[in-house]
Amino acid sequence: MSVTAVRFAGPRALLVELSGLDSVLALHARLTADPLPGQLDVLAAASTVLVQCDTRAHAVAARTAVERLELEHAPAGTGKTVEIPVTYDGEDLAEVARLTGLSPEGVVNAHTGQVWTAAFGGFAPGFAYLTGEDGSLEVPRRATPRTAVPAGAVALAGGYSAVYPRKSPGGWQLIGRTESVLWDVARPDPALIRPQDLVRFTAVRESLGLAVSAGSAEPAGSAGSAEPAGPARPADAILAGSRPVPAGPVEEEPAPPQPHTAGSLEVVSTGLQSLVQDLGRPGMGNLGVGSSGALDVPAARQANRLAGNSPGDAVVENLFGSLALRACGDQVLAVTGARVQLDIAPSGRRPAQDAPFALLDGETLSLGPATAGLRAYVAVRGGIELAAELGSRSTDTLSGLGPAPMEAGFILPVGHAGSGHVVGTPEPPVLRVCPGETALLRITPGPRDDWFGQAGLDRLTGQDWVSGSASDRIGVRLELPGGGAPAGGSNGTPTGGAPAETPAPLERIRDGELQSEGTVAGALQVPPSGLPVLFLADHPVTGGYPVIAAVVPEDLPVVAQLPPGSTVRFVLVDPDTLLPAGSAGTSNPPERYRA
Template sequence: MTTVSTPAAHRLTAIHPAGTRALLVELPNLPAVLALAARLAESPLPGQLDALSAAATVLVKFDSPNAARAATPVLANLDLGTAPEETGKLVEIAVHYDGADLAEVATLTGLSPEAVVAAHTGQTWRAAFGGFAPGFAYLLGENPALQVPRRSTPRTSVPAGAVALAGDYSAVYPRQSPGGWQLIGRTDAVLWSLDRSDPALIRPQDRVRFVPARPSMDLHPAAAEPDAGTATGAPATPTETGGLLVVHAGLQSLIQDLGRPGLGELGVSAAGAVDPSAARQANRLVGNQAGDAVIENLMGSLALTAESDQVLAVTGARTTLHITPSDPDRSERSPAQDAPFALLAGETLTLGPATEGLRCYLGVRGGIAAEPVMGSRSTDLMSGIGPDPLAAGLRIPVGPARGAHVVGAPEPATLRPAPASGVATLRITPGPRDDWFGPAGMDVLTGQNWRVGAASNRIGVRLELDDGGTPVPRIRDGELASEGVVWGALQVPPSGLPVLFLADHPVTGGYPVIAAVVPEDLGAAAQLPPGTRVRFALIDSPTSTPQGTRS
C-alpha cells in the first residue's frame, strides 16, 4: 500500500498505510475527524476492527491486509457528512500544582510558574478525543498560551493522577504508565474505574475546569470511589475440574488470551499474548479453542501444583520441565515442551530458567477460568485491566473441557531459531510517518544493528545503540499531534532511539512512526531478551524475504 491523496471535496487530506492491516486517514480539522469517526461507527467497513480518532487523523484497523487494501479507495471517496452534536458535561478537577516540569514549562512559555497555573486554571478545556490509556482524554484549551513540546525522551513511569501538557493539549494520567508529556501537577481524582457505570470520568465532548487544590479540601466526589483499574478480573469461582496452585510465580506470570480488540476509542489496548503463535499452540496441544486463556511466563522459574488431574503443554521460550510427585514412592519425570502431558493431583510442575527466548506459554485443558473483563481474560499492564499478576499461594481455576477437541500430538517449536549471525532480523513496512525522516533516516534504521534495552516490557521493546551506531535523524522539526498507533509500530522520539510497540502499547502516541514490524514477526520480537542484536529489513509485503536475511 502507498499513500493516497484524496480530493478536497471529500475532506480527506491523505491515507497512509500503518503496517499491513491499518490505514491512517489524515483530515483537515477536528470536525472532519469526528464526522469520519461517526460514519465508521454507524457503517463499519468490511473487516474493520477498530477506528481510533485523534486530533487530525483516524486510524482504521482491519482483520487482514486484503481488507485494508480494499478499504483505501472506499475511504478516499467516502461522503463524510457531519458528526452529531454532543454537549457533554462539566467536570471540575482539583490539582496540586507541584509537577516536576512546572519550572521547565514556565521557561518554555516565557511565563512565571504562577502564571502557568493561572493560565491552566483560567480557561475551560474541551475533551476532544480519548486514547493512550483508559480514561486518558486529550483536552483542548481556549488559548495557546501553554503550548509546549513533549519531552525529548519519554519517562518510563509517570504516576497516576499526574496533570500534564503537550502541544495544544492538557491531560491527566489515569494510572502509572510511560509518558512524554510535561508534568505540572497532580490530582486525587480517579479518571478510570470499572466500579462506575461509566468507567471514564472524562469522555469526548466533556468540558473540564482545573482548580487549585486546597490542602484540607475534600476530594472530588468521583475521586472518592475505589479505583478498580488495577485490581479487576480476579480468578472466577472454582469449577468442578479443580485448578492449579501457584507455588512460585517466577519473575512475571500473567493470564492472557488473544486480547480485547475494538476498544481503542476508550483508550483500551487489545493486550493479549505477545507471542500469539506460542499461545495458540499451547491451546491446540491440550485440545482447547485458540482464544482460551493461558499463562504467559517471563523467563521461566514458574512452579504449579495440580489440585486435580490436568493436561498441560508448555510452548514458546525454551526451558526444562520437571514434575515432582506428592508421593515419594512415585518417580519424578521431565516431560517435553511442545507436547501435551499429564499433571496428576498433588504433583508439582516446575519450569527451569529460560535458555532461549523470553516468554513461555502454559496451556491447560479447559482453559484458565479467570473472570472476563471487557470481554477478555487478558492482563493489560498498561491499562491495569484484567487479572492481577500471579503470586505464590494464588489458586488458578480451570474450566471444563468443551466440545470434541482432542489433545494434540507433539509439534515443532514456534520459537524462531537463533540466527547464525547472532543478529535477529525483523521485517518492516514503511510509514505512516516515514516522511519525517526521509531516505537518510530509513537508511539509519535499516543499515545498522540495534540492541534490545533492559527497560523493555509488554508495552514496548526499547532499542538502544549498538557499538558504533547512530540515532535515527529527522528531517522535520516540530511536534506531531497525537494519533493512533498499531501493535508493531516503530515510534521514534527526538532522541532517535526507536520503541517497538507490543501488545500493551498505548492506543495513541505523539512521536512519529517511521515503520511497523509485520504481524508475522511480532511473536519473534516479543521473544528477544535484553541485549539481543536486532536488524530491521524493509520489505514490500509480509511474504517478502529481504536480501541478505539469514535465518
Template sequence: MSALTPARSAEGGPAPARTLRWTGTRGFLVECPDLADVMRLHAHLTARPERGQRQLIAAARTVLVTFTSEAAAEHAAARLSTLVPDAHDAGSGRTVEVGVVYDGEDLAAVGELTGLGADGVIRAHSEAEWFAAFGGFAPGFMYCTADAPPFDVPRRDSPRTAVPAGAVAVAGEFSAVYPRVSPGGWQLLGRTAQPMWDLSREQPALLAPGDRVRYVPVRASATLSAPAESEAGADAHDAADAYDAAAPTTDAAAPGLVVADPGLLSLPQDLGRSGLGDLGVVASGSADRDAARQANRLVGNGPAEAVVETVLGGLALTARGDQVLALAGAEATGTVTAPDGAAHPVAARSPFALLDGHTLTVDEPTAGLRTYVALRGGIDLPQTLGSRAADTLSGLGPGPLTAGQALPRGVALEDRGAGVVMVGDPEPALRPTPAAGDVAVLRVVPGPRDDWFGDAGLARLSTQDWEVSQQTDRIGVRLTAPDGGAPLERVRHGELASEGAVRGALQVPPSGEPVLFLADHPVTGGYPVIGVVAREDLGLAAQLPPGAKVRFVLHPVPAARPDQESPA
C-alpha cells in the first residue's frame, strides 16, 4: 500500500472519520475515532513522516503533529485529508516482559473496586495482552492498554506526593510503570526492578509506542533498583534536586568560566532536544530562543551553542583564561571587576572581553526576566540525549549552576576549520521588553479547544489585560484575571482526555485562569487549550516578569488553511 491512498480502510470500507484541530500555525491535533486508529496513524507517520514533520505525539484520542514551517504544516494537512495508514505499520513493535512483585498499597482496594479480589486482579493484570499506546507525564512513562482491558478503575481521590520509581499502577483502562519518583494518583498494584528509563542504554526508554507488554509475576524477594538519574529527588518540580545525578564531571582546569555566584537561578541551555515527545521528553532549551541566538551571534558562535540562562541578575562568572562574552535577553547590563577591585560596566547586546581572573556580574534587569550569557566557543558541558539543556520538569540535563562550578569553553568556529569568525557588532533589542506594570501584546491563534469556551470565551480572553502572577517559571506563565475582570468559563463540561501540547499553548484549568506553556511544559495535558501564542511572540512571553500584564490579540487564521472541523 502506498503512503497515500484513497480514503478507504484496509478492508475496503470507508476510512475512519477524523478531524483536524490546529494548534498554532505549525501543527495540528488529528482527532481519531478510537485508540486503535491513533496507533495506526502514529505508526504510519513514524515510518513515513510527512515533509517537514518535527514532532509526533500520540495520546488517547489524538495524534499531535508539528512541523518546521507553516507551509509544511498546511501541505501535510491537505495530504492527511486522504491518508489511510498502512496496516503493516501498526504491528511492528517488540514484546517486552516486565517482572512485577504484586504487593502494591492499592492492590486490595482495586480488588474491592473490581470485585475480583487481590488474586483476581493479579491474574487479570498479568494475563491481559497489553501494548504501549503513548508516552507522556515523564520520560519513560508509557500508557499501556489492552484490546480487552481487564478492568476500569478510577484514580485515587487524593494523589500521592511521591510515588516510588518502579511502581506498577493502573488508572482507567490503562496500566503503567512510574520511571522515577514523582507525584501521582494512579492505583499501585506492585513494583518492578526493571528501570523504565536509563540513559546508559542506547534507547533510554524500555518501552516505545507499539510495543507489546507482558506483566510477569515474580517472587516478592525481588529488590527494586533504579537508574541513577531517577534518584536525584522526589519532586519532579524541584529544579534544584531533579537533575541527572549520573552526569559526568567536567575538567575543572579547562579554559572557560568559573561560577562565583549562581544568582537566583542560572541554567545551561541550548536549543533543546526535539523529536522525543513520544518518550515523554519535551524539547526544553532556552526559554527565549531568539535572545539565546542573539547572544551567540554577538560572540561569533553558531546558534546552537550552549549559553547560561539566568533569572533577575546576580550571576557572577570568573574567567579562566581570556574570554569573549555577550549579554542578551532582558534589559540587563553587567559589571566587570578586576582582581585588584577596579570595576567597569559592560553593555547589553555588545561583545566584550573578560580577561583571566576578572569577574562578570550580571546586573538586575530594568525590564524582562531572563538574561543570556554567551561565551565564545560555547559552554562545553556533557550532553544528555544530544543537548546540554537543563529541563526543570523532567530533570534531564545538567542541574542549576552552583558556586565553584567550572564551565569549560568549547571549540570556537575558526578552530573547527570555519576560517576567521569575527565577533558581532552591537545590536539593538529584539523587541520592547516588558517591566512590571507594563502591558505586553501577544498574538494568539485560537484552538485547538476554543470550542470549549465559545465566542464569549475568546472575546474575554482578548478584551481584558491578564496579570502575570508570582507563580511563573520555565514550565509556564500563570495568569490571573484583572480587578474587575473575570476568569474564562467553559461552555462544554466533562473531562478532556490528555493530548499533546506545544510551547505557547494557553491551557485553561478549572479555575478559568490560563497557563501559558513555556520551554519545559508537559508533553501532554488534560485541560483544554483555548489558543496558542504565535511562535514569533514566544520570546516575549518568556521575558514576562511577575506584575506585568498581557493583552492577547487574536491572530487571523490563514485563508489557505483547511477548516478545523473538516474531516481528515
C-alpha cells in the first residue's frame, strides 16, 4: 500500500494518488485522526485524497509528510450499521439484469445479500459511495444522464451503490427507491450514512416510510420584536452613538449594557439575486458539503469591519445592485464591493460606499444598478442573526443549505450590538476590476495538466477568454471571444509576443474517463467541450473532468466581480512567489490584480 503520486491542486492543496481504495481509506483515516499542521479539509475519492491547507508553506510541508508516510490497512468496523429498506422497482433494473447476466430477482438478491461499506462521500450532501463485498453488480453509467433523479433513488455505477439524498441530475443506473432520509440538518448528525459506516439493503414490497428525522427544525429567519422607537434622531447622532463614550461615575450595580441596534431589515426588493453569506462552512467535504461563503471575501470582511462586526458575521451578497432594504429600528450599515449608488428615502441622503452610515427607523436604502463589478456586500451593525446550519449562515446554492434566496418581504433579524461593535472609518474600495479592461488571473498548473500537455497550457494562457452569461456561484463558464475572433491585442499578437491564432477550445491528449476526485475553488475543470469552467465557492466537492490549472486564491475576489462578457487572460505563476513563471519581478500583473 503506497502513495503513487502527489500533485498540487492550486498553491495550497494536494491531490494524493494511491495504489487502491484501501490505501485511500487508510490515508484518509490517518489524516483525519492526526491532521497535518494547517490542514483544513481532507477528502477521499476513488483513488485519490485531496488535502487542503491554509497556507502555501503548510501545503509544501504536507507534501513531504505524505510522501514519507507508511500506510497500514484501512481501519475496519469503525462506523455504525445502517439498514435501508428498498422498493426494487427502478427504471434501470431490467438493464442492470442484462448487463450483469442476472435476472431482476438475482439483481435484488445480489444487492441485499452483501454488506456495503461507505468508502467516501461527495457529489451532494449525504451522498455516500458504497463498495460491496463482490463485483457482481459492477455496471457502467448510463450513456445519457437523467436531468432529474428523485430523492431516495437507489442506484449502481461502476463498482459502487448509492442513494440519492435529494433530487438532482445523475447518470447512475436506478434499481429501486427508499423513503429513508439520507440528509436532514434537523438531526444532530445530518448524514444518515458517513464514511466507514456499514449498509444493509432490505427488500420491501411497499415503501415503509422509515422515520429517521430527529424532530422537526424550528422555523428559521423569524424576526425578533423591535424595541419601541424613540424620538427621531439625526443620522450623525446614530453614528456617534456607535462609538465608546468616556465612562461616568461607576454605579454600585451597573445596568447590563443595552444594545445600540435591535429590530431588523425588511427586504423591499432583492434585485436579480440577494443571498445571506458569511465565511462559509469549510472542513465538511467528506459529507459532500462545500465551503460556500462570500465570493468576494475581502469585500465582505471590509463591510463587517466598517459596521463594527466580526469578520465572520453574516452579510447580504447582492448581484448587480437594485436591492432595497427598510430599517425596523435605527441601524448602522456599510456597503462595499461592486460600485452602486446609494439612496435613502424619504430623507434623500446619498451615503458613500466603503464607509459606515445610519439608516433610521422606517427609512429605505436603495442600491442602484452596479456600474463596476458584480456583487455588492451590505453589513449591518450587530450582524444578521438568521439560524445557522452546520455552523454557518451562508446560502449554498448547490446543496440548498442555509437561508433561502431572499424575496420581497424577507425579514433579516439584526443581532444585538454592544460596546465592542465599534464602527470603522471610511476606507479605499477593495474592488479589483475595471470596466472594459482585461482581467489578469494568476494560475498554477495541475493537477491534471498532463491530460492536455504543454500545448494545452500554452493555449489556455495564450488566448483571451470571456466569462459566459450562464455563470453563477458554482462556477464561471468560459467562452471563446467573438465566436472565434483572433486573440490578443490591437495588433493581433497575444501577450508574450507569440503569433496570433484563432481562439479554440482546449484539447485533450489522453483518452478515457477520469474517476471523480476532489476539487478546490479556483479549479479550471475542462469538460469534453474544451471550454473550461472556473469553480467558485458553491462548486461540487468532487468532479469527474480533468482540472488543467487553478486560479490562485488571492485572485478569486477578482473572479467574483466579473460581469458576464468580461475578458479574461490567464497568467502562469510560480506558486511560491505568485509572480509570472521565470519573472524577475518586473512583469508581474498590474497593481489592481495583486493580492
